[in-house]
Amino acid sequence: SQWGEENLQALSIQEGEDVTMNCSYKTYTTVVQWYRQKSGKGPAQLILIRSNEREKRSGRLRATLDTSSQSSSLSITGTLATDTAVYFCATATNYNQGKLIFGQGTKLSIKP
Amino acid sequence: EAAVTQSPRNKVAVTGGKVTLSCNQTNNHNNMYWYRQDTGHGLRLIHYSYGAGSTEKGDIPDGYKASRPSQENFSLILELATPSQTSVYFCASGDGWGGAGQLYFGEGSKLTVL
Numbered sequence A: 001s002q003w004g005e006e007n008l009q010a011l012s013i014q015e016g017e018d019v020t021m022n023c024s025y026k027t028y029t030t031v032v033q034w035y036r037q038k039s040g041k042g043p044a045q046l047i048l049i050r051s052n053e054r055e056k057r058s059g060r061l062r063a064t065l066d067t068s069s070q071s072s073s074l075s076i077t078g079t080l081a082t083d084t085a086v087y088f089c090a091t092a093t094n095y096n097q098g099k100l101i102f103g104q105g106t107k108l109s110i111k112p
Numbered sequence B: 001e002a003a004v005t006q007s008p009r010n011k012v013a014v015t016g017g018k019v020t021l022s023c024n025q026t027n028n029h030n031n032m033y034w035y036r037q038d039t040g041h042g043l044r045l046i047h048y049s050y051g052a053g054s055t056e057k058g059d060i061p062d063g064y065k066a067s068r069p070s071q072e073n074f075s076l077i078l079e080l081a082t083p084s085q086t087s088v089y090f091c092a093s094g095d096g097w098g099g100a101g102q103l104y105f106g107e108g109s110k111l112t113v114l
Helices: none
Strands: A009-014 A019-024 A031-037 A044-050 A055-058 A061-066 A071-076 A085-092 A106-111 B004-007 B010-013 B019-025 B031-038 B042-049 B065-067 B073-078 B087-094 B109-113
Touching: A009 A019, A019 A106, A031 A061, A031 A071, A044 A055, A044 A061, A044 A071, A071 A085, B004 B087, B010 B019, B019 B031, B019 B087, B019 B109, B031 B073, B042 B065, B042 B073, B073 B087
Parallel strands: A009 A106, B010 B109
Antiparallel strands: A019 A071, A031 A044, A031 A085, A055 A061, A061 A071, A085 A106, B004 B019, B019 B073, B031 B042, B031 B087, B065 B073, B087 B109
């Protein structure tokens, strides 16, 4: 597997709290993408961060990438009930012919 | 807005039957993908395509075939469906290389094989 065991998680927090989800990977990657999947829907991209970037922000979202420890994180500040979803990280390399490989995801539940 | 449409959205099939899942994209993306999603496994890549006429094996291709007759259409074919293929299947399109681009997903096709 490309992924560390800690990638399969479930988190439940109160609305308004901040949350950080982690993702570790075993093989070299050039890109990490974060996706969100709401119940009954397909995944939708949130952020793409490249191996030469340490951090990227988009609104309430912040992604980090540490290539030395082969890990990435996604933080959400001021969570809303609508942030309830499964969050996936996905990696790709120059060597896997364009394939994007997904981790198992983190199920995030926001209590109103 | 990028659009990927899957059909059927729900399908019940019998063991040994043939199932075809269809996907249409209006994004004019070169790359298209079929993933399956099962609890505890996340999204796993079955087949993908770089353009019309091409298909490539993903990580779990056994028991599946794929067909890309045009830029817009990509089908997943189960010639002899088995209960282990009961799952939710997602089609996606994208135009990046090496994961550099965003994938746009359809809403999924739920397949139950009895």
